[in-house]
Amino acid sequence: VCVAGYGGSGCEPCSQSRYGFVCGTGCSINGNCSGHGRCNGTTGSCMCYVGWSGADCSTSSGVVAGCVGDVDCGGGERGRCVNGTCVCVAGYGGSGCEPCSQSRYGFVCGTGCSINGN
Known part of the structure; x- marks a missing residue:
């Protein structure tokens, strides 16, 4: 039993x-x-x-403590959990692979939109 x-x-x-x-x-x-x-x-x-x-x-909880699985990184569509850190695809960034703001783009939202002034 x-x-x-x-x-x-x-x-x-x-x-x-x-x-x-x-x-x-x-x-x-x-x-x-x-x-x-x-x-x-x-x-x-x-x-x-x-x-x-x-x-x-x-x-x-707003606590940035790392990821446990791909679900913590946009469900796997926006990124993957690798050794407790979200690795995001282009156009997404932050601890949970959130969409880039309107003024940012690229890998980890690291590029500013200054080419066209916006």
Whole structure:
């Protein structure tokens, strides 16, 4: 018999979408943790990634503490998490690969728009 958070014939850890005794309950209490966390296999509560908080991980804490996965870097579309740091594609920058401001462009938003005066 497996303890809460484990299931299957070998008592493997529950998948990210299941929790509880024999992994019998879906993690729908807090949705998908807003894409900024994962479901706790024992309690079903969200375990938020660095920089996120709240019951469903929807609140940005404003803390720049590095990334845990590509989801912290624009979901992988705007950048990738490499050794705890977001590496952003051109047109995005900052700790979470946010879009460049209107006056900046390029890799890590490092170039100013001074060629045309704007």
